Amino acid sequence: MRPTEARIDLAALRSNYELARELAPSSKLVAIVKADAYGHGVHRCVEALSSLAAPPDALGVAMLEEAVEIRQTGSQLPVVLLEGVFEPAEIELLSQYRLEPVIASPEQVAWFLESPPSRPLRVWLKLDSGMHRLGLDTASFARAQAALSRSASVSELVLMTHFANADRIDGTDTQQQIETFDDAVEGRSDSQSLANSAALLTRPRTHRDWVRPGIMMYGVDPLERSVDASTRLQPVQRLVSRISSTREVPPGESIGYGSRFTTSERTRVGVVPVGYADGYPREAPDGTPVLVSGQRSRIIGLPSMDRITVDLTGIPDTAVGSPVELWGPNLPATEVARACGTIAYTLVTGVGGRVPRVYDE
Numbered sequence: 001m002r003p004t005e006a007r008i009d010l011a012a013l014r015s016n017y018e019l020a021r022e023l024a025p026s027s028k029l030v031a032i033v034k035a036d037a038y039g040h041g042v043h044r045c046v047e048a049l050s051s052l053a054a055p056p057d058a059l060g061v062a063m064l065e066e067a068v069e070i071r072q073t074g075s076q077l078p079v080v081l082l083e084g085v086f087e088p089a090e091i092e093l094l095s096q097y098r099l100e101p102v103i104a105s106p107e108q109v110a111w112f113l114e115s116p117p118s119r120p121l122r123v124w125l126k127l128d129s130g131m132h133r134l135g136l137d138t139a140s141f142a143r144a145q146a147a148l149s150r151s152a153s154v155s156e157l158v159l160m161t162h163f164a165n166a167d168r169i170d171g172t173d174t175q176q177q178i179e180t181f182d183d184a185v186e187g188r189s190d191s192q193s194l195a196n197s198a199a200l201l202t203r204p205r206t207h208r209d210w211v212r213p214g215i216m217m218y219g220v221d222p223l224e225r226s227v228d229a230s231t232r233l234q235p236v237q238r239l240v241s242r243i244s245s246t247r248e249v250p251p252g253e254s255i256g257y258g259s260r261f262t263t264s265e266r267t268r269v270g271v272v273p274v275g276y277a278d279g280y281p282r283e284a285p286d287g288t289p290v291l292v293s294g295q296r297s298r299i300i301g302l303p304s305m306d307r308i309t310v311d312l313t314g315i316p317d318t319a320v321g322s323p324v325e326l327w328g329p330n331l332p333a334t335e336v337a338r339a340c341g342t343i344a345y346t347l348v349t350g351v352g353g354r355v356p357r358v359y360d361e
C-alpha cells in the first residue's frame, strides 16, 4: 500500500478550538467546517467538536451541499450557509434541513422575501464594509434590515461582515471596515458577527456576539507575524509518506520533467510517492523544505502527478522506507506555502481525495 497519508490529530483540533473559546469567552462560536473541514474530513472533525463540554454554537459551510452532508452525519447543530443560496429553489430546503442562510446580495434579499421558507430561520445579513466581494452596500443593507426584521420567516437576524486584511499587523483597513460596520448597525439590537480566525486572535473588539474561526482550529497561524496566542496553535494535519526509491546521480545531470534541476555534484536522489494529484503543489521550487527521517531536506526537480524527488545527499541513515513529512507539526504548512508562493490554506484544503485521512484521537 502506498505509504502516503494525511494524519489528522483530533486532540490538536480540540485544543485549538478551546483556544478560540478562551480568547473570545463571551462570544458564541461558529466553527467553520467548509471544504470538508479545510481538507481534514468534516465528519470526524464535527464529531470531535460536538462531543466537547462546550460544543460549537453553530457550524459554518459554504453551501447547501456541504450542509446536507453534515445533516447526513446526524449532527443537529445549527448550520450557517456562508454563501447563502444560489437560486430561490434552495430556500425551501433551508427549512427542511434547518439551515441558516447568509444573505449577501440584493438578489438573495429578493428571493428570500418573495419565496420565504415555510418555517422561521435565523438569517445572517452581510454588509460589504470594504472587501467588495460579497455583502450589501450600506443603503441596501439598511433596507434589507428593515424588510427582514418585519418578515415572519426570520426568527433572528445576525448582522455580519468579513475582513479583507485581518492577517496584517498594520490593520488600518480592518479598522476602517470595523468603523463602516459600526456606523451601519448603529442603534440596532440584532446580534453581530465580524471575526474570522485572524481577527479572533488579534482584535478583541471584533469578537461581538458570534466569532467565526476557521483556519486556526486546524492549527494554521493565519497572521503575517505570529502573536503569543497564535504560537499556541497546534497543527492538526500532517502529510506524511516514505522514501520509495533512491539513486545516485553524477554531476551535470538533470532530474525530472522539464529538467528543471541539474546536479552540481554527485547527488543522492530520493523519490517520495506524493505528487500534485495528492495536493503537493506543482509550484514548489527547488529548495522547498521537506523532512526525511526528521532531518531537513529539499525538493529537487519539478513535482509530478504522483511523486516528488528530494535531495538525500549528506543526509545520514536514509533509505527506502525512511519517513517523510511534507508538512505538519515539525514543518509548518505556512513555511512550505511561503516557499511555494501560496498560503497554508491552499495546502491543507488541497490534499487529494486519494490520500487516506488517518485519525489520531
Ligand SMILES: *Cc1c(COP(=O)(O)O)cnc(C)c1O
Pocket: 032, 034, 082, 162, 195, 196, 197, 198, 212, 213, 214, 215, 216, 222
Ligand atoms: C471561511 C470564512 C471564515 C473563516 O475564515 P478563517 O480565515 O479560516 O478563519 C469566516 N467567515 C466567513 C464568511 C468565511 O467565509
